[in-house]
Amino acid sequence: MTTLQDTEFSRQFSAKLAGRRFPFSGQWELTCRCNLRCVMCYTDCFNTPDMIRQELSLAEIIRIMDEIQEEGCLELCLTGGEPLARRDFLDVYTYAKEKGFLVTVFTNGTLITEAIANHWFRCPPSMIEISFHGLTRESFERITQGPGSYERCLEGIRLIRERNLPLTLKTTGMTVNRDEVLKIKNFVEYLGTAGGKKVHYKFGAEIRSRLDGSENVYQHQLSAEEIDKIERADEDFWVERRRQDRLSAQRQLRGEGLCGGGHNKFHIDAYGQLQLCSGNRRQSYDLRHGSFQEGFYRFLPRFPCPYRQPLAQQELLSIETRRHPGTAKEGA
Numbered sequence: 001m002t003t004l005q006d007t008e009f010s011r012q013f014s015a016k017l018a019g020r021r022f023p024f025s026g027q028w029e030l031t032c033r034c035n036l037r038c039v040m041c042y043t044d045c046f047n048t049p050d051m052i053r054q055e056l057s058l059a060e061i062i063r064i065m066d067e068i069q070e071e072g073c074l075e076l077c078l079t080g081g082e083p084l085a086r087r088d089f090l091d092v093y094t095y096a097k098e099k100g101f102l103v104t105v106f107t108n109g110t111l112i113t114e115a116i117a118n119h120w121f122r123c124p125p126s127m128i129e130i131s132f133h134g135l136t137r138e139s140f141e142r143i144t145q146g147p148g149s150y151e152r153c154l155e156g157i158r159l160i161r162e163r164n165l166p167l168t169l170k171t172t173g174m175t176v177n178r179d180e181v182l183k184i185k186n187f188v189e190y191l192g193t194a195g196g197k198k199v200h201y202k203f204g205a206e207i208r209s210r211l212d213g214s215e216n217v218y219q220h221q222l223s224a225e226e227i228d229k230i231e232r233a234d235e236d237f238w239v240e241r242r243r244q245d246r247l248s249a250q251r252q253l254r255g256e257g258l259c260g261g262g263h264n265k266f267h268i269d270a271y272g273q274l275q276l277c278s279g280n281r282r283q284s285y286d287l288r289h290g291s292f293q294e295g296f297y298r299f300l301p302r303f304p305c306p307y308r309q310p311l312a313q314q315e316l317l318s319i320e321t322r323r324h325p326g327t328a329k330e331g332a
Contacts, residue, residue, distance in 0.1 A: 024264040025075040031270050034082035037145040040220045042208040043081050055270040058088045067292035069099045079106035102126040110149050112156035121163040132169040135180045170202035174220040262300030
């Protein structure tokens with residue numbers, strides 16, 4: 001399993017910063033709208049006409065993106081909801097590329113068309129990450145609650161593979177797909193033997209409460225024992241788990257926290273709220289009425305984050321992500 005959590009470039013650049021605060025990497029939740037209704041989705045509760053009307057306009061996105069670029073940000077992840085559900089997505093994407101960002105796109109894959117794939121071929125992203133939570137139509141659509149979404153996702157994957165674009169498939173382990181996780185990984189490995197660029201794979205088991213605070217999604221959460229069983233059943237998973245635990249232990253010994261939010265990472269939601277990360281929205285800075293420079297350097301360092309303190313090793317469960325408590329959106 002190849003993971004992209006820590007690239008060599010990112011590690012070397014962070015080392016050169018020598019602990020200095022710098023907005024190296026940002027995640028931008030362009031929209032909460034989506035054509036699917038995944039059972040574990042934490043943004044779907046804001047996938048309503050009223051909330052969509054409150055999302056940033058293209059002009060606002062461009063103004064904020066200019067400010068982010070001026071502060072030196074290098075990596076920008078465009079996510080949602082489903083970012084391709086925005087009619088102006090290609091305008092946003094193209095502008096980000098013109099500004100020189102290394103762009104990653106998070107998508108469910110079902111809205112990828114020939115036109116979008118061709119545009120990406122001409123102007124390629126650093127990575128396209130597609131959520132792939134079920135190996136069969138039945139299990140896939142039990143999670144997405146979207147009839148026909150399985151075939152549309154496979155078609156999106158085909159369009160990406162035909163153009164030899166960088167691709168990662170990722171799975172959230174849940175009660176509804178725990179028996180398929182290793183089969184999905186084998187499927188991804190099979191894709192990687194079909195020629196062209198290697199297809200990467202990510203596995204995590206984080207379930208977050210919804211943005212409106214409701215916690216009914218936790219009925220799908222795997223227990224620590226179930227996660228451990230999946231990780232131990234695959235050599236790649238287990239090597240990665242031990243690697244991450246070892247790195248976490250080393251950071252704890254050095255007295256370092258485990259959170260880069262507000263130090264070299266940041267998150268922007270669909271309404272222009274600057275936050276520490278997508279999992280910690282307890283406090284926000286309004287970019288509609290303030291500058292990114294002020295928000296990142298003056299306000300984010302003050303925002304509360306328990307992950308700034310070292311954690312007990314047994315609390316670190318998933319391979320790719322770790323849960324941050326609290327997701328209710330507040331104003332600055």
